[in-house]
Amino acid sequence: MKQVWSANLRWIAPALVLLVAAALRLWNLGNPHSLVFDETFYVKDAWSLWNNGYESTWGENPDANFNAGDTSGFSTDPSYVVHPPLGKWLIGLGMSAFGAQNSFGWRIGVAIAGILIVLMVMLIAQRLFHSTVLTVVAGSLMAIDGHAITLSRVSLLDNFVTLFTLAGFGLVLLDREQNLPRLMAWLRRRRAQLGDEAQGPTWGPTLWNRPYLILAGLAFGLACSVKWSGLYFLAGFAVYVVVMDALDRRRVGLPFWISAALLKQGPATFILMVPIAVVTYVTSWAGWILTSGGYYRNLVSQDTSLRWSGPLSWVPDWAQSLWAYHVSAYQFHVGLVTPHSYQANPLTWLIMWRPTSMFYEGVNNGEAGCTFDSCASAITAIANPLIWWGGSAALGYLLYRLVRYREWKVGFILMGIVAGYVPWLMYLNRTVFQFYGIVYEPYMILAITFVVSVILAIKDDYKRNTGIAILTVFGILTVLVSIFFYPLWSGMQIPYWYWHIHMWMPSWI
Secondary structure, three states, X not given: OHHHHHHHHHHHHHHHHHHHHXXXXXXXXXXXXXXXXXXXXXXXXXXXXXXXXXXXXXXXXHHHHHHOOOOOOEEEEEOOOOOOOHHHHHHHHHHHHHOOOOHHHHHHHHHHHHHHHHHHHHHHHHHHHOOHHHHHHHHHHHHHOHHHHHHOOOOOOHHHHHHHHHHHHHHHHHHHHHHHHHHHHHHHHHHHHHHHHHHOOXXXXXXXXXXXXXHHHHHHHHHHOOOOOHHXXXXXXXXXXXXXXXXXXXXXXXXXXXHHHHHHHHHHHHHHHHHHHHHHHHHHOHHHHHOOOOOOOOHHHHOHHHOOOHHHOOOOHHXXXXXXXXXXXXXXXXXXXXXXXXXOOHHHHHHOOOOEEEEEEEEEOOOOOOOOOEEEEEEEEOOOHHHHHHHHHHHHHHHHHHHHHOOHHHHHHHHHHHHHOHHHHHOOOOOOOHHHHHHOHHHHHHHHHHHHXXXXXXXXXXXXXXXXXXXXXXXXXXXXXXXXXXXXXXXXXXXXXXXXXXXXXXXXX
């Protein structure tokens, strides 16, 4: 009976975590019934994309009309957008299923992505730590964190990027688990065939049978098809795979392990991961390609002076126009310095200096059902402080562990931070926001989980029990803080004084 209960607990506990994650993201998802923050771009773009095949302009007072239920205000004139289409297609899918007039339909796509992120974090934690307890720890922290909840309740693009990059991360992990056994199997076959001659110099094999790398390339390509920041994950983990292949070759005793990884396996890894990512990305533009009304769609055919000549003259006009569009969008991205009251320097993201307020409505007594002197309704992408600050501290500990012990799990988790956070340090003067950090939050959660695993593995009973007691208190406080902050993540109407006591730092106001 005990074994049956233990076996059932392995799936019941994660299932309960997933149920909590779904409830926190789906409850009253349609509130407020109005476009908030950048929903004004992505929701309307999604609906015009769904109907025209490309993002289109809207008439006068589009937000007010859209909020009132008039979703027919888009024209056939193209709109200039700077993000690829896939995320908007996914938003449009929810609108098509539940109705464009339904604010639940605007947001259901990102909510489902947020629930899947929690599931993905648990699957990865199970593969990394092989522990139901640690799997539940990782999933629970992701399920109840306010940053993750808010980004799952507002129809922005970043949850989709997070989901696809996390999927790629997990697929690289699966490939990582198989790489060393493949090399050892190749060595055994070589020794069986050549005997003593097998000890001679060799570059080792080129491993082509790596389906998880192909799928990782697909996942990272999907991420790029939502936002270009997915490219950092593709590049970062392609390099990671080559480096780890070199270390695996050294581990099994192959000579020339550096040159083999760079010059033999490296090109194969590129071919396995990059072309499918490129094809996936271009495919995401199918609506723009197959219709004729998109922005810049006919640029080259209308202005033949822009047409490429020489070796590239064979490239179709649509591809040349698409390239010109991308050049323009890139210039927009790197040059975006429009001041915003909630912009946040990337150097401050790890301490959560300036969380993004996405919606705020203040009313007085008797207005909109307010029964207090004054009321506030807010949606603020403010993380659970204990989780976010704890995660930042855990990253510091993992850096220490990497330098001292060179543990591959530590390096793997930190690689998610390198791909998701470090590139933003190149844009310190650009207008960016704290909520972009959702893309690396899963790796902060995994960092906390790793610290928990270290504490649980302490052999000294007194120290381990003390550590478990501290973790228990931390867990209880974390849940209480999430309950305390949830109204600010879900747009609930609360007394103004209750909203104000959540502003723990002056920069949060």
